[in-house]
Amino acid sequence: MMRLFDLLFRERRNSAAVARDRLKIVLAHERASRNAPEFLPALQKELLDVIGRYVEINSDMLRVNLGRSGDTSLLEINVEIDAAKVKPSNQEAVMSPRSIPVVRFDPDAMAPWVKPG
Amino acid sequence: MLTSGKGGVGKTTSAAAIAAGLALRGKRTVVIDFDVGLRNLDLVMGCERRVVFDFINVINGDAKLNQALIKDKRNDNLYIFPTSQTRDKDALSRDGVERVLEELKDNFDYIVCDSPAGIEHGAITALYFADSAIIVTNPEVSSVRDSDRIIGILASKSRRAEHNLEPVDVHMLLTRYSLERVKKGEMLSVEDVREILSIPLLGVIPESESVLRASNTGTPVAFDQESPAGRAYLDAVARFVGEQREMRFVQPERRSIFRALFGRA
Secondary structure, eight states: OOHHHHHHHHSSHHHHHHHHHHHHHHHHHHHHHHHTTTHHHHHHHHHHHHHHHHEEOOHHHHHHEEEEEETTTEEEEEOTTOEEEEEETTTTTTTTTTTTOOOOOOGGGSSSSGGGG | OESSSSSSSSSHHHHHHHHHHHHHHHEEEEEEEEESSOOOOOHHHOGGOOOOOOOOHHHHHSSSHHHHHHEEETTTTTEEOOOOOOSOOGGGEEEEHHHHHHHHHHTTTTTEEEEEESSHHHHHHHHHTEEEEEEEOOOSSHHHHHHHHHHHHHHHHHHHHTTTOOOEEEEEEEEEEEEHHTTTTTTOOOOHHHHHHOOOOEEEEOOOOHHHHHHHTOOOOOGGGTTTHHHHHHHHHHHTTTOOOOOOOOOOOOOHHHHSSSSOO
């Protein structure tokens, strides 16, 4: 009888375990952002401004994180470009949002002081 | 210094109990209320009718420190330093607080600071000069999260952090613990909270009627040495001064198992 009761009782995951798991996840996030260098929000804002000149983007679509992977620190920038709408005025300036951006080096387009020769 | 981030977890009760526990051990102790505008330590300590001058009066030079300190009637080693009821919560200047603390240091073995809740000016001022911090936490999600936040602030914004000194010695005091509810899986266990916050555990205070009874009558619960909470606080104080004490109230007591087996004895 006791065993049956135990079985029925354990069917549901207990709420303390749920609390523990939720806390672990939220605190991992909060600790990461707490330890982030102070320039990150400014960097995020400037990136947002630059990208925003070409596509419609809001702050939820850009995530900037500084993490560690072994001995190297890793600056991770994630842009949700799929959902971004290309701004009509800049149609010719940008590629299709789905394509991979290719950076071309055109010596004529470079500033005079970096021009070779 | 006692802090928590969240309000209502038992900071003032714990500050009163720990100060009383230190005084019972023969340490000259003063307990300071940092919660400007919401004075309550005086009530918990049972000296609300003896307040003449307060923290702000002393900082502003309107009163001498020894005019504001209230000597406890139950223990000669214990003094209470009440806060002000002013609504200007920025009245506690950092320089002023530092001057008062320096003066207290010469006269007391322990200065127990009861921090206000939150992470505003008052709370930051209370934690700024701390050498040790006791984080009062309830086994409940919002309290654990706020404790983590405060631990982060101690590590970055305290005087010790700003001057690259040895970090503030941080301890956790888990209050309002109910072993029954933990066993039923309804409450975070000591191990859960310890694992999440990863700071040393100073003590576990069981949820107990004696806590409300103590504040009702204005007696620090540590003076009630018969009550489970009172004994738990005295254990915590013993650990704080470096004694080894086994954790109580985290395992069912053997007596209660016998009671369960042989009916209500």
